Amino acid sequence: MGSEHTVKSFDEELRRLDNMVAEMGGLAEVQLQSALEALIRRDIEKAAEIVANDRRLDHLEAEVDQHTIAMLARRQPMAKDLREIVGALKVASMIERIGDYAKNVAKRTGAIAEMPPVPSAQTVVRLGGLAQQMVKDVLDAYLSRDVExxxxxRARDRELDALYTSIFRELLTYMMEDPRNISACTHLLFVAKHIERIGDHATNIAEIVHFLVTGEMPLDDRPRQDESEMTIVTAHVPSDEE
Amino acid sequence: MGSEHTVKSFDEELRRLDNMVAEMGGLAEVQLQSALEALIRRDIEKAAEIVANDRRLDHLEAEVDQHTIAMLARRQPMAKDLREIVGALKVASMIERIGDYAKNVAKRTGAIAEMPPVPSAQTVVRLGGLAQQMVKDVLDAYLSRDVExxxxxRARDRELDALYTSIFRELLTYMMEDPRNISACTHLLFVAKHIERIGDHATNIAEIVHFLVTGEMPLDDRPRQDESEMTIVTAHVPSDEE
Structure with missing residues (x-):
């Protein structure tokens, strides 16, 4: 059994799969973009729309699943074709999760909008911009099978993690300065964490692209390092003597 | 082409796949259990071991991936068999993520152990116990294909979410009471969130079990509802008049 497929419609089916993944990717990008806009404008209505729109991504993922299972059953593909199909299945599930995180950002917008603004919101949106560019580029890389x-x-995830860690420290400092900031800053912390996770998923997709093109996962360790997990910020509490 | 397989060794390969998933599940359970123990005992060394052990889960998931791809290629399964294989692939990736969350809990233990104890740690560990039971039960359900x-x-995820939401409020209150609690409480908040996510993944696995047995995903909406995302806790800040 050769691994080359000569039936033209198999290529068509693969293309259709790519198109479905591309549609999911485009939708996830829009969701993230809108979530960041809603956050910065404190737009609760828009945030609610984003939450509602997430269902489309869930449905699209289910369609990709069905399509891949049907292709596996009907076509019984080998080697590279099989990799393409399993790759699409994995990428679709990662895009769905990126969409989930965009939805989670939107969900927090309601709570954040009802509280006094915190200066860090701008930095969080900048973090979001970095993640957004990673998502856009990795989807391009996937569709053009561009390993470079x-x-x-993958390399840019380090930058995202570093900015996230500095936001983490900054938000903790604001909380310590004024307890009225605690609620808003806590929600912003989670928003920042969601965005950092979007970067991780973009990195996961980058690894799948590597796998699709080369047949192997990248061997070097992941650059990922979120140092906020070890971060301690000490509150300066006036002692009785002061 | 019938969907029944008569070759005995296909069953053996499926069994091997189940065993690999069972091994992953057992390891993830132990990781979660150890992470909760390390958290409550403030045991930094144990926490570091858990972080190191997570690699085994990553390797096991890669093995499951390879084995499933090889099975798909060699066996060209249809219908229920195909569902079993794709199901194992998905369950393995969910278990890997449960392991990731256990690792993330362990990572925070270092920072938490260096700060004064917060009363909520006990409640967070109780949340962990609920999640642990869900993971254990859903793995049993997967291995015995037990839809009930x-x-x-799936139903218990509601309970987990409710407890998580109350922990969220409690931790915010501690932060507002004393800024010295902010660092520890923030890390505990993330620990609680990781545990809540473990419950979500147990729920995802439960849905795959439903799919494996019935051929369809459960139709009713997910019970999942994390209300902490909308939670605002207002700080009582003494005004100038007080």
């Missing part, structure tokens, strides 16, 4: 572009996305 | 047990896990 995928590598560059 | 899977349903009961």
């Amino acid at each position: 572009q995928a590598k560059s996305v | 047990q899977a349903k009961s896990v």
Whole structure:
């Protein structure tokens, strides 16, 4: 059994799969973009729309699942074709999760909008911009099977993690300065964490692109390092003597 | 082409796949259990071991991936068999993520152990116990293809979410009472969120069990509802008049 497929409609089916993944990717990008806009404008209505729109991504993922299972059953593909199909299945589930995080950002917008503004919101949106560019580039890399572009996305995750860690410290400091900031800052912390996770998923997709093109996962360790997990910020509490 | 397989060794390969998933599940359970113990005992060394052990889960998931791809290629399964294989692939990736969350809990233990104890740590560990039971039960349900047990896990996610939401409020209150609690409480908040996510993944696995047995995903909406995302806790700040 050769691994080459000569039936033209198999290519068509693969293309259809790519198109479905591309549609999901485009939708996830829009969701993230809108979530960041809603956050910065404190737009609760828009946030609610984003939450509602997430269902489309869930449905699209279910369609990709069905399509891949049907292709596996009907076509019994080998080697590279099989990799393509399993790759699409994995990428679709990662895009669905990126959409979930965009939805989670939107969900927090309601609570954040009802509280006094915190200066860090702008920095969080900048973090979101970085993640958004990673998502955009990794989807391009996936659709063009571009390993170099995928590598560059993977490398950029370090930058995202560093900015996230500094936001973490900044938000903790605001909380310590004034307890009235605690609620808003806590929600912003989670928003920042969601965005950091979007970067992780973009990195995961970059690794799948590497796998699709080369047949192997990247061997070097992931650059990912979120140092906020070890971060302690000490509150300066006036002692009785002061 | 019939969907029944008569070759005995296909069953053996499926069994091997189940065993691999069972091994992953057992390891994830132990990781979660150890992470909760390390958290309550403020045991930094144990926490570091858990972080290191997570690699085994990553490797096991890669093995499951390879084995499933090889099975798909060699066996060209249809219908229920195909569902079993794709199901194992998905369950393995969910278990890997449960392991990731256990690792994330362990990572925060270092920071938490260096700060004064917060009363909520006990409640967070109780939340962990609930999640642990869900993971254990859903793995049993998966291995015995028990839809009823899977349903009961799915239903319990509501309880987990409710406890998580109350922990969220409690931790915010501690932060507002004393800024010295902010660092520890923030890390505990993330620990609680990781545990809540473990419950979500147990629920995802429960849905796969439903799919494996019935051929369809459960139709009713997910019980999942984390209300902490909308939670605002207002700080009582003494005004100038007080």
